[in-house]
Amino acid sequence: MRFSVLVERDEDGYYIASVSELPGCHTQARTLDELTSRVKEAIELYLETEGLKTDGKIELVGVQFIEFPLKEPKTNIEQESHQRCWKRIAIEDY
Numbered sequence: 686m687r688f689s690v691l692v693e694r695d696e697d698g699y700y701i702a703s704v705s706e707l708p709g710c711h712t713q714a715r716t717l718d719e720l721t722s723r724v725k726e727a728i729e730l731y732l733e734t735e736g737l738k739t740d741g742k743i744e745l746v747g748v749q750f751i752e753f754p755l756k757e758p759k760t761n762i763e764q765e766s767h768q769r770c771w772k773r774i775a776i777e778d779y
Contacts, residue, residue: 707731
């Protein structure tokens with residue numbers, strides 16, 4: 686089985702993992718190494734509570750995210766353009 690795991694960092698510096706395919710399957714840790722171990726355990730426990738068995742060979746393949754700051758628009762024209770851009774992205778993505 687292969688699962689998508691979203692990893693984010695909160696305002697306190699903790700890494701938070703959420704397993705998209707398993708509602709309510711979340712964990713957190715101070716380091717990515719610790720998070721990897723904890724998310725594997727969370728998946729195993731989730732599957733166990735659902736009555737599914739694993740063979741113990743869970744491989745976690747990561748996804749890399751890049752974060753960059755956006756300059757806030759200063760003029761009304763820039764604000765309107767910024768809003769149109771986000772609306773277009775939201776419509777095209779879904």
